[in-house]
Amino acid sequence: MPQAVTGKKIDTLLIIRGLLAIAVVVFHSATMHENTTAFINIPGRTAVWMFFGISGYVIGYGFFTERYQFTKKDLGVFYLNRFLRIYPLFLLLSLLAWITxxxxSGQSSLHFKDVLPQLLMFQFNHDYMFSRVFWTLGIEVQFYIIAPLLxxxxxxxxxxxxxLLAGVYFLFVCWVPFAFYLFGQSFDGRNLPANLSHFFIGMLACKLMLEKKLPAINKALLIIIILALLAVTNYLYAHHxxxxxxxxxxxxxxxxxxCVLLHKEVSGTTYGSKNYLLRAFSFLGVISYGVYAWHPYFIQYTPQIERKTLILILVSVSAAFLSYQFVEKPVLSLKGKRRKAGFGN
Structure with a gap:
């Protein structure tokens, strides 16, 4: 995925990812105990859906700009790079949670029959014994499988x-109520079909941006609209x-x-090396996967900090920083080395 800053350029979507990761930590800590008002709580599901949308944008960008072409070699590179992005931290935290x-308990919770569904994500409705948030990773990985087709x-x-594309999006949106009324599936769909609309809208937004079909809108107005709509959906989650x-x-x-439109409007904007706030937000976006993945581990195995939101944020960010430096970054560097030999991001 794109890095936070190239030549000190602002990557809006990456910053949003970082803020959403913190929002999930806050939701699983303070919101669960009604410590904040409904209008400013960002539900974990809202953040996850936005993660999926940004992921759709990033994956779409790779294909639409021909970083990946539809050849056997490039598709192999694409799947390898997605594996390197998701699995090292997923396996590390799964192993750590299993050992802990x-x-x-004095006994192992993992059995041979669990390997395929729990570690290789062979599930329809995702549920992972090692972390309550890993269901999103299962959906993400399954999206990668079909992303080239989309x-x-x-x-x-x-x-x-x-x-036609708008019609396909409409069908994806209709799947959730359709599956509820016809098959009795929950509206809380933890499977790929129930979340395809979010990935798809991210891909469509990317294509619209690249084809210059998105209108120009004042950045401040965009931020106000985004925050207002978030407040509305926060209220709906809490009360309806x-x-x-x-x-x-x-x-x-x-x-x-x-958000993609805001990303387009900010694209090309740079900031000085002394703008520490933007630098911090950008790096938070880089380690956002780790922040998201680590915090439930601390909630489960150090429950005394669950209600101490600031402490939970600090330990989650610290753990994410360390795992990025010593696990993710070394593994992701393989992508860079391979890129010189024809491997892409």
């Missing part, structure tokens, strides 16, 4: 293309949950589109 849980479809040339899973979900897709 086994020592605490990208090829969006890049296709056919009559009334954008009307049924509307949150339907209208709220579509609203968040619109927020994803607006």
């Amino acid at each position: 849980g086994s020592l605490a 990208a090829a479809f969006i890049m296709g040339r056919f009559p009334y293309k954008w009307f 949950i049924d509307y949150y899973w339907t209208a709220g979900s579509v609203t968040i897709d619109f927020i994803i589109l607006l």
Whole structure:
């Protein structure tokens, strides 16, 4: 994925990822205990849906700009790089949680039959014994499998293309209530079909941006609209949950589109080396995966800090920094070395 700053350029979407990771930590700490008001709470699900949208944008960008082409070699590179991005930290934290849980209980919670669903993510409705947030990683990995097909479809040339793409998005949106009424599935869909609309809108937004079909809007106005819509969806989650899973979900897709529009408006903007706040937010985006992945481990195995939100944030960010430096960064450097031999991001 794109780095936080190249030549001190602001990467808005990466900064948003970092802020969303912190929002998830706050939600699992303070919000759970009603320490903040509904309008400013960002539910964990809102952050996850926005993560999915940004992921759709990033993956789409790789194909739409021909960083990856639809060849056997490039697709192999794409899947390898996605594996290097997700699995090292996932496996590290799964191993750590398994050891910690086994020592605490005196017996292993992992059996041979669990390897495929728990470690290789062979699940439909995702549920992981080692971390309550890893269900999102399972969906993310399964999205990677079909992402080239979605990208090829969006890049296709056919009559009334954008009307057709809008129709496909509408079908993805309709799947959740359809699956609820026909199959009895929960609105809290922890599977790929229930979340495809968010990935897809991110890919569509990327394509619209690259084709210069997104309008120019004042950055301050965009931020105000995004925050206002977030406040509305936060309120729906707290007081009208049924509307949150339907209208709220579509609203968040619109927020994803607006975030891409904001990203376009800020693109090319640079900042000085002494702007420590932007540098901190940018690096927070870089380690956002770690912040998101570490915090439930601390909540589960050091429950005394669950209600101490600032401490939970600090230890999660610290652990994410260390795992980025000593696990993620060394592994991700393989992508850079391979890129010189034809491997891409």
